[in-house]
Amino acid sequence: MEPPDDKTVRFQINGRSHEGTRGESLLAAIRRHGYEVPSLCYHEAVSPYGACRLCLVEVKRGRRQKLTTSCNYPLQEGIEVFLDTDRVVRHRRTILQLLLAMAPEAEELRSLAAEYGVEDTPFVTDEEHADNACILCGLCNRVCNEVVGAHAIAFAGRGLHKRMESPYDDVAEACIGCGACVFVCPTSCIGIEETEQMRRILKWHRDLPMQKCAACGRPFAPTFQIMHFADKIGVERSHFDRCPDCR
């Protein structure tokens, strides 16, 4: 293999020629060219993981054509990509049915399923999932690690017992309450509550007092979060005494 470089490669989507960067996520390249492929565990800001299996496409390379997830497929010269083939759609519908059995109430999932004509699932919904819509996509954890840098939560357990948790399912001490995980969660199952005094990230059992603006008195962010960022970018903590409006 040649050492990695940033060379442009040519490839095809549904028979049409396109360009992209060698090694980039195939899913990102497909979307940039205006095509749609569903996904629940991918976000361009973090590394791909390959858990939800929804981003399936067929890729032909040389003589072999195979089914693969596109989020974690590194773009290569000369590949031919086929979206929404019969095979892809058939499996995607089954996968949506499996996901619906995990999180029957999740809005984003329901509407995605509806696009594929899946209104219902033939599979049994576990009681375990009744009040836990987490589909174990891992996005919250990757955003927290790779973007926020807080490393507050992680997968625990294996196989059927896999869960996304704060350490020991107790208070996530490292959580700064930024809410990034809440924002990316595809099933809205993390939960955030905010009052004058407190921001709560429910799933991680984290309660954080809010910082009041030294000028206008409005609470604007959790104190812990402000300190985290101040230390991270290396400015005086006092710089963040005031809210962005009063600064």
Next chain:
Amino acid sequence: MAKRLQSTKELLSLQEKIGASRDPEQKVVSVCAGTGCCAYGAKKLAEAFASSIEGHGLEGEVALRLTGCHGFCERGPLVVIHPEGTFYQRVQLDDVDEIIEKSVQAGEVIERLLYADAGGKTYEHEKDVPFYKNQQRILLANNGLIDPTRIEDYLAIGGYRALAKVLDEMEPEEVCAAVKASGLRGRGGGGFPAGVKWESCRAAHSPDGVRYVICNADEGDPGAFMDRSLMEGNPHLVIEGMIIGAYAIGMPGKPKGYVYIRNEYPLAVERLGIALEQAREMGLLGEKILGSELDFDIRINKGGGAFVCGESTALMASIEGEVGEPRAKHIHTVESGLHDLPTNLNNVETWANVPLIIDRGVDWFTSIGTGDVSDNPWGGSKGTKIFALVGKVNNTGLVEVPMGATLRHIIYEIGGGIIGGKKFKAVQTGGPSGGCIPEEKLDLEVDFDRLTEVGSMMGSGGMIVMDESTCMVDIAGYFLHFLADESCGKCVTCREGLKQLCIIIDRIREGKGREGDLTLLQDLGETIAEASLCALGQTAPNPLRSTLKYFREEYEEHIRNKKCRAGVCKALIRYSIDAEKCTGCLICARKCPQECISGEKKKPHVIDQDKCIKCGVCMDVCKYDAVCVE
């Protein structure tokens, strides 16, 4: 032990010296000390032999040797008397003095301790026992002859000669080419041509020239134990293979070695550790091996035992100290594996073949097995394969046969047929995610491609024989549950898909199957197979899909007629007592855990169906065949 060898010449002359000092007429009592025989008390037995030899004043005259597994564990503890080769099985402490006096001193054969087949015929020599006679043992050949804790024993049978040949006569590229030409395919399950993998790893870019050479000794299939036996019985064979691989793949450069071995194999870890230490002392590992440019050492990495950790990318993550979870292999591990460096992973048995191929030649190796690999390493399956034969056959154990041996040969000639003369129903090959192969395919010539064609696989080399008392729906459910429990849980299709397959198959087992369930199983099985991330998910539906294909009527009977023809699925069966046959012996009533059998002495008994939990105890204990199940 001996000093560090400085050259291949020194190695060869040492070999000669050891060879010359061995007397072929030496009396040896060889006791199998594999895990199986040790479980039957082989250690105590060996101690008893030691003191008996001493007690009879025979030290010096009669040697005692503890060997690795002979593969016929079921008959353990096994003892062989050399040079005659008299083979004793199920030897007990009480037999020791008699063996020394009669067999060793007087040269008599103790009939009672010989192996007798189902027909009562006895066999004196190991090589004549049908279980062994019908095998072709090249990898396991020396397991019973050498003491795995003594490197001299391995040297005496020509060990490390292949390494000397490689260092003296072959360029690394030539070694890769030879392995490729031999058609050796990965014994860890996938059957990928080893030579092709070696060449890719060799060609991959590595900034500092570091390349990892790893041995996969995770052996996660609970029924398989050939890798364990090789490591316990002949560890230097595996080590020699890895050193040759390191030279071929990593030179010039800095090859580094690992053996990833499961923690539950303490004896194999111990034996391997001893062997590595001996190899280091003799200069077969470490810097400037046998005076050459090759610097290479092997470290043991103990794995936690999850089945999925045997998968290549999960294994590497685990060595790195990460969670043992597979990742997508769009970039191959030969290019970016352990620590993102080129990594060549092969299975224990794959490595063990390497010294034999180099020593005896490519032509010898390609003469064994199927197909033609002369211009395509995928063109056939060459060499032998070791299977762990278990289940309803008369002889169980490790079986090494040439690729292409038929299932019938393995099950009937070597396995001695089905226990109790019952009817064969299916054989499952390849471990938990293998397929079940029906009777009409008994003449299948077993190799990588033929097994895949019938919906099964070579996998771990597990081979489970089932008879008519096995319910195919139940067995598929059993494997699905195993795999659902072993899924790492990363991807939806595998984690949730297998869970749902279990739910559906369980309701069929409980007599609550619905019309449409078979289609649901079929479709979901296909999605799991095609859309899962790693080979665990991709192969997990095999037991289901193969039984749906070959034994569909059993599924239909469970759903439509609420009937389990094998009498296994508890919800669908009923035990009753045949009043004609019952003698009123009271035994079943005494043994029934529910105390739900009643009747007077010498009068027919009856079962209270409301209380019966269908444990089957009554049927097992009745001597008059009076209990029936339907």
